Amino acid sequence: MAELVPVESADDDRLADYRDLRDVELRKHVEAEHGLFLAEGEKVVRRAVEAGYDARSFLMAERWLPGLADVLETTDAPCYVVSEALAEEVTGFHVHRGALASLARPPLRSLAEVLADARSVLVLEDIVDHTNVGAVFRSGAAMGFDAVLLAPRCADPLYRRSIKVGMGAVFSLPWTRLPDWYAALPTLSARGFTTVALTLGEHSVPIEDAVRGIGRLALVLGSEGHGLSERWERSADVRATIPMAPGIDSLNVAAASAVACYVAARR
Amino acid sequence: MAELVPVESADDDRLADYRDLRDVELRKHVEAEHGLFLAEGEKVVRRAVEAGYDARSFLMAERWLPGLADVLETTDAPCYVVSEALAEEVTGFHVHRGALASLARPPLRSLAEVLADARSVLVLEDIVDHTNVGAVFRSGAAMGFDAVLLAPRCADPLYRRSIKVGMGAVFSLPWTRLPDWYAALPTLSARGFTTVALTLGEHSVPIEDAVRGIGRLALVLGSEGHGLSERWERSADVRATIPMAPGIDSLNVAAASAVACYVAARR
Structure with a gap:
């Protein structure tokens, strides 16, 4: 059972995990160096704990305690109970979904582990917006994808905003970071996947035709701005497009x- | 040709259209009462002017002038030239895509005008997030939809953020506001459309089956939180779901x- 610890000062060191949550650059350092990530909102906090992530602590206003009582039962991490004003002072924003949790960031899984038994995987090159990473995880999970692989520069799926937009799909969908950008797609081909790159480029085929009949599929998505790198676009097995x-x-x-996940799920 | 007018004080009344752009509630009043809307970013400003909207004025830092020179050629509205610091002071945020324009909000089109010759229309009930409204317009335009109809409480597609996320699709896709919430869907049925409501509810059919063979289609989407109202869900001709x-x-x-627009485009 989590110990309920009232905290009344924003300077209290025990709140360090929760400071300045809107400062993305600061948070990247804090979370990497201390090996933690943040979950926000009752539903997402619940999913994180139920998925087996170790809580370091919780932070919430008193009125959020009853809704998460059963979750707090299952952990020995402290729960810092603060006023809503104090929560806002520490985090830098109005925490309108109430509960926050700081959780231990687990070690990255190996590629072999993530790909074992996977039939459909998403591969994200340099998606830089956490909102988009979360949305892609959510769509992938909804469409029955088995795993997500991230290029070295892709945004962090365990960043608070990714998790929130993804409605916790990052907890249910196995993922890892690809160690080698240049060889990423050939490596997947060598492991028996057909890599299908979504592109606006010429010489691409409509997505329905591109994925038809493929067994193990790696669906490859590029960044928001300029899409896939030339290297990835060229080193994919197939280039596909969504007709517009x-x-x-x-x-x-x-x-x-x-759209691509929906079509791929029906291949 | 727009007159270039250097402005050096944030208090200058000529900048009134551009004040406090992040204050959503304030902006709703300002924009409704003065009959204006804001476009942000070189690409979106260009599309707004090229789509025929009347510019009231432009506001930009000097370095953005060359990129929009041809657009400024075509208008007599003043272009306020400010430092980036002044732009930030007035608008309340760092305008990293440079140009802003204030444009006259045109009168709403009639339902008859918007529906004439339309084969595929989107109908949005109470989508409250401007980002989502913009994304829906963009997807609808990409998938060849002909028009968008908004329930009385749906968020404003001419709000700056809707326009930006929609990449200006709100300029190319005809839209209007439905005057009557209760009768909205039966009114469309009476005009020869089959209304297909996207829902998570029971008694719904997979979207591919739901839209197959429909001539004039009205695809109906509910709000982010709880989906469609019971009234709209019940008064639609067909209830459809995306298999997950x-x-x-x-x-x-x-x-x-x-996904729904993609499937509907292939019906």
């Missing part, structure tokens, strides 16, 4: 990935 | 609308 109305630039990456 | 993996709540509305 004339004169339209593109779908955003969250929309495109949802 | 077990244990997943839902796709977010932007992802779900992209």
Whole structure:
């Protein structure tokens, strides 16, 4: 059972994990160096703990305690109970979904572990927006994908905002970081996956035709701005496109990935 | 040709259209009462002017002038030239995509005008997030939809953030506001549309089956939180669902609308 610890000063060192949550650059350092990540909102906190992540601590206003009582039962981490004003002072924003949790960041899984038995995986190159990473995880999970692989520069799926937008899909969907950017797609091909890169480039085939009949599929998505790198686009087995109305630039990456995952799930 | 007007004080009344752009509630009043809307970023400003919206004025730092020179050629509205610091002081945020324009909000089109010749329309009930409204417009435009209809309480597609996320799709896709919430869907049925409501509810059919063979289609989307109202869900001709993996709540509305539009475009 978590110990309930009232805290009344924003300077209290025990609140260090929760400071300045809107300062993305600061948080990247804090979370990497202390090996932690933050979950926000009753539903997401619950999913993190139920998925087996070790809580370092919780932080919430008193009125959020009853809703998470059963979750707090299962852990020995302290629960710092603060006023809503104090929560806002520490975190730098109004925590309108109440509960926060700081959890231990587990070691990265190996590629072999993540790919074992996987039939459909998503591969994200340099998606830089945490919102988009979360949305892609959520769509992948909804469409029955088995895993997500991230290029070295892709945004962190355990960042608070990724988790929140993904509704905790990052907890249920196995993922890891690809160690080698240059060889990433050939490595997957060598492991028996057909790599299908979503692109706006020429010489691509409609996504339905591209994925038809593929057994082990790696669906490859590029960054928000300029899409896939030339290296990844060229080193994929197949280049696919979502047919669009004339004169339209593109779908955003969250929309495109949802469509591509939907089509791939029906291949 | 727009007159270039250097402005050096944040208090200058000529900058009134651009004040406190992050204050959503304030902006709703300002923009409704003065009949204006804001476009942000070189690409979006260009699209707004090229789509025929009347510019009231422009505001930009000097370095953004060359990129929009051809657009400024076509208008008599003043272009306020400010330092980046002054732009930030007035708007309340760092305008990292440079240009802003204030444009006259045109009168709403009639339902008859928007629906004339339309084969595929989107109908949004109470989507409250401007980002989602923009994403839905963008996906609808990409998938060849002909129009968008908004319930009385749906968020404003001409709000700065909707326009930006939609990459200006709100300029190319005809839209209007439905005057009557209660009768909205039966009114569309009476006009010859089959209304297909996207829902998580029971008694719904997979979206591919739901839209197959429909001529004039109205695809109906609910709000982010609790989906469609009971009234709209019941008064639609067909209830459809996107098949998902077990244990997943839902796709977010932007992802779900992209998938549904994609499937509908292939009906």
